[in-house]
Structures are given as C-alpha cells and as structure tokens.
Amino acid sequence: MDPAPTDTLMHEQPAHIILFRRVAADNAGLLAAVLDVSPLPGPSARATRTVLSTANGVHARVYRSLGVAVATLTPGEITRLRALDEVVAVLPNEERHLPGDLREGMRPGIQIEPPEDQAEDTDGEAPAEDTLPQIGLYPGPDVPTGRGVKVAVLDTGVDLAHPDLTVLPGNAVSFVASEPGAQDEHGHGTHCAGVVAGRAQPAGGRRYGVAPEVTLLVAKVLDRSGRGTDDQIIDAIDWATDQGAEVLSMSLGSARPAGSPPSVRYEVIARRLLEQGVLLVAAAGNESLRPEMVAPVGNPAACASVLAVGAVDGRDRIARFSCGDVDGLGAVDVVAPGVGVLSAWPGGGTRRLSGTSMATPHVAGLAALHAQANAGLSGRALWDRLVASARPVPGLAPSDGGAGVAQAPQAEEAAPGNAWSRHNVGRSLSRRAPAVHCLPGGLP
Known part of the structure; x- marks a missing residue:
C-alpha cells in the first residue's frame, strides 16, 4: 500500500x-x-x-x-x-519500540512458540488453544463481527497479501521514512492485525480473529527492527482518526521506571482522542519476571486516558512477563489472552506468539464488537463498557489484572432497548483519574 x-x-x-x-x-x-x-x-x-x-x-x-x-x-x-x-x-x-524481550535472542517484544497450531505448555504457562471462548466470544449468526467499525493497528505494518486479512486500498500507510511501503518486514504487526481482524473462515481452518468484518486500518510506525519515534506515531494517530478510526491498537511503547510519571505527550493526546470518541488501547509491557519481579506498566499504557492491557495464559493466570501497577501511577485496566496466541504471520501462514502485544489486539477487536452492538458507543463510554463487562478472575489481583478478562458483548446486550446489568458495572474510567496529576500546569 x-x-x-x-x-x-x-x-x-x-x-x-x-x-x-x-x-x-x-x-x-x-x-x-x-x-x-x-x-x-x-x-x-x-x-x-x-x-x-x-x-x-x-x-x-x-x-x-x-x-x-x-x-x-x-x-x-x-x-x-x-x-x-x-x-x-x-x-x-523519543524512541518507542515493541514491548520488552521475553527471551534473549528473540525479536523485540515477542516470544515465538511452536509453529502453526501446536499449543505446548511453556515455562509452566498454558498457551491458549483457542482464545475466543476465553473472551466470551462464541461465533454465531447473531454475534457482532465488527462490521461498520474502523480499527487502526499501529505497528510494523502488515502482510498485504495474507489470505486471512482484508486490507482495502489506501487503508495501509507507512510512516517510516526508511521503509516507504506498509508491507510488514518484521511479523509483529501482521500478528496483531490478525488477532483484531482475521477472517471468520481462515485458510488454516481455525478462527483466531476477534472482529473479522471490522474495517482494518494499518499504520506502519515501527521499522523492521521494531523501533519508531513519537513523531511517526503522532502522524499515524492523526491519519487514522482522519480516516474515521474509532479504536487505535498500539502494541508498542517504552519501559517506565517505578515512581516516574506516565508520558505527558501521550496522556494529552489520548485524553483528547477520548473527548473526540476515539479509544486508544495499549500494551502494558513485558518487562516483568514473575514471580520474582513485577515491572511497572510502561508508556503509553500507563497514561490515565489509555486503556492498558495485561496478559493472561490459557488458564486465566497472569503471564510471567506482564507488567503491573506497582507504584500507583500506571494501572492495568483489563487483561486478555497473551500466551501462545495463534494469529497471522507473513508469508500466508500462522504462528504462536506471546506478549501483552497479543493481548492488546484482542481488546481492540472486542471494542469493535461492543461498538457495533451498541450504536453510538465510543470513547469514554466504550472504555467503561469494556471494563464493566470484564470477567473477574478469582485470585487475580486488580494491580495485575484490572477488572478481569475482557469479554465480548453478550447476546442479550445486543438486543434493542436492553438495559446493561452486568455484575461489575460499577467499574469505570474513574479508577484511573489520579494519574492525571502528571500533566504540567493542568489542562482545561
């Protein structure tokens, strides 16, 4: 493109x-x-x-x-x-990149699991055989598919010829001057795009896309090494919102030392996006080495106006690499499958990867389903719906898992005039309000 x-x-x-x-x-x-x-x-x-x-x-x-x-x-x-x-x-x-390495020698931000659909237990964690039931998504004739909703994936690009992905002309753009085409030369972006929008009937037979009929926008902001800069990301955010994106999925960022404030630049941008009805979803980061060490949520996910996504394995246990709220300055809002996740890979096939990078597009896809199921739901209201509908996990601390595992809209929720009455409806964006103190001088 x-x-x-x-x-x-x-x-x-x-x-x-x-x-x-x-x-x-x-x-x-x-x-x-x-x-x-x-x-x-x-x-x-x-x-x-x-x-x-x-x-x-x-x-x-x-x-x-x-x-x-x-x-x-x-x-x-x-x-x-x-x-x-x-x-x-x-x-x-400043420079941003894919979330931290999970293993030495691996590409930044990803852990390569057994190829194709071989889901093997790794380091005591349970890869997800199928992530869709874990997020409450059971495909059927009356289940939302994301149709009519635009989701932008800001990453390393996408495999434009992948049989499981539909990228319309003009909907994939590179913001990396050294790589003028949007074709993915890394793999991470293709994998994330597949989680959001992989076809309902993929070439390999097993569905992995959360919102198969969403309109996918792809902004290449990271180069083949998985690195980019703020100006590229800002330009891509502006392009995506100009194209009508309602949800932005960003599996990228930078580590944040404990006690340091969240990014001012991304808090300002994300808050203004929310006010304009656009939700920014970002990866919490992969710097933890649980159980010995829990690293703080990185930037931009730590910002109060960015929906931060942590990762769980196939048994709803927090992933050993997933960052958490260790200093009260960067919260995890929800979690999603992020261990051994099957999705698209350049060359037309699939691969299993692990990281909060994989959890994030699950939530971006779910946001599209909620937006389709509830006309007019966007921005802050869409954030609140995702948090309120999350499935609590016994034993999963809010500092690690936020409100719980993000879930698809329920069948009764999509019915016209149905009142929302989920058990945890009280959770909302307000739990993140204290982090706004990072803004210098205050904003109106």
Whole structure:
C-alpha cells in the first residue's frame, strides 16, 4: 500500500514535540510566528494538519485535532514557546519500540512458540488453544463481527497479501521514512492485525480473529527492527482518526521506571482522542519476571486516558512477563489472552506468539464488537463498557489484572432497548483519574 504522502515528511527527523494547552485553530499561527515560517500551500496537506515550511523544506507539522506539533527547534525557540500560556510543554522526540524481550535472542517484544497450531505448555504457562471462548466470544449468526467499525493497528505494518486479512486500498500507510511501503518486514504487526481482524473462515481452518468484518486500518510506525519515534506515531494517530478510526491498537511503547510519571505527550493526546470518541488501547509491557519481579506498566499504557492491557495464559493466570501497577501511577485496566496466541504471520501462514502485544489486539477487536452492538458507543463510554463487562478472575489481583478478562458483548446486550446489568458495572474510567496529576500546569 501507500507510504505517507511526501509532503508530510520532514527532511530530517524532528527533534521536539510541542503540546498546546487547547485544541485550537490558531495553534498553527502561534507556532508559525515563533518560528517565522509559513503554512505550506497546496491541496495535498491533510485536512487535520497544517505543515509549516521554509525555503529549505518542511519545518514543522501542527496536528489541529490533537493540539500537538512536531518540529526541530533552536534553544531560543524552545524558550519562547515555553513562556507562552498556550503551550503546556516542549518535549524531546523519543524512541518507542515493541514491548520488552521475553527471551534473549528473540525479536523485540515477542516470544515465538511452536509453529502453526501446536499449543505446548511453556515455562509452566498454558498457551491458549483457542482464545475466543476465553473472551466470551462464541461465533454465531447473531454475534457482532465488527462490521461498520474502523480499527487502526499501529505497528510494523502488515502482510498485504495474507489470505486471512482484508486490507482495502489506501487503508495501509507507512510512516517510516526508511521503509516507504506498509508491507510488514518484521511479523509483529501482521500478528496483531490478525488477532483484531482475521477472517471468520481462515485458510488454516481455525478462527483466531476477534472482529473479522471490522474495517482494518494499518499504520506502519515501527521499522523492521521494531523501533519508531513519537513523531511517526503522532502522524499515524492523526491519519487514522482522519480516516474515521474509532479504536487505535498500539502494541508498542517504552519501559517506565517505578515512581516516574506516565508520558505527558501521550496522556494529552489520548485524553483528547477520548473527548473526540476515539479509544486508544495499549500494551502494558513485558518487562516483568514473575514471580520474582513485577515491572511497572510502561508508556503509553500507563497514561490515565489509555486503556492498558495485561496478559493472561490459557488458564486465566497472569503471564510471567506482564507488567503491573506497582507504584500507583500506571494501572492495568483489563487483561486478555497473551500466551501462545495463534494469529497471522507473513508469508500466508500462522504462528504462536506471546506478549501483552497479543493481548492488546484482542481488546481492540472486542471494542469493535461492543461498538457495533451498541450504536453510538465510543470513547469514554466504550472504555467503561469494556471494563464493566470484564470477567473477574478469582485470585487475580486488580494491580495485575484490572477488572478481569475482557469479554465480548453478550447476546442479550445486543438486543434493542436492553438495559446493561452486568455484575461489575460499577467499574469505570474513574479508577484511573489520579494519574492525571502528571500533566504540567493542568489542562482545561
């Protein structure tokens, strides 16, 4: 599929992320005045974004619906911007990657299990023979399939020719300048996309896709080594929401030292997405070595406005690698199958992988099912539904498993006029509110 349009790419990697206090039309003008540049003319610029340029090329991008900009700034420009009331913060453009290694020698963020459908017990954990019953999904004629809902997977791309995946023309874009095509050269993105949207009748016979009729959007933000940067991810978020995505699935991030605050940049972005009816779902991270050590939830999952997903094995036991809430600053909201998960792999086949990366697209797919089953359910309301409908697991601490194992909408829930009356309906986004203190200066 297509690379990002050439006018969106800077000649050099931008060094800074600028967070504005509000989503406002005049943010671009404010930044242009500080940088002494002009908006880039021409019809090719994305409607949600303003490109600021000089004679030497693109100097900055302003994402109007996110209230964020990326640019390379001089020390003087940074000082002038930080002095403005309209600016919350000026931050470095940092690297993000697939969640931490599970074994030495493996590709970042994934553990390769026996190929195809051989589900063997590994290190005392139980790989999931079939993840769909574990998340309460029993395919049938009246069960939601995700039709009419758009889900974006931000990852390493996708195998565009995989027989189990449908990616419409224009729905897969690369934001990695060194890899202009969206074709997956790693494998992680294809696997995550398969969990979200694998066909109801896959080539191998065993269904693994949660929402087979969802409209799949793919944003390649990580290169073949599984690494990318904030500016690529922000550009992809803006593109995906401009395409109408209601759910963003991000099995990526960075480790967060215990006691350090969640990412300001992703909290600002995710909160504004929620206000616009878009849910961002992210992997909690794989840095734990249970039972000896539990690592804190990483970024961006630790942010209060990002739905953080941990991983359990096929017996609902917390995965040894799954990060947890160890410092009160980054909560796990729900868990999903993440050990020995079968899904698509480049070349047309399947493979079993383990990680919170695999749990995350399960929840993104479930979000699509809930959105289809309940017209108008989006953003914060969709978050609350996922948390409220989660299945509690006896013995699974909330610090590890949040509300429990995320579940598909029940048959009676999809009926018109039916009142929601699940046993744990009281759980909601409010349990994450305290983490908002990480924002400097406060936001309206």
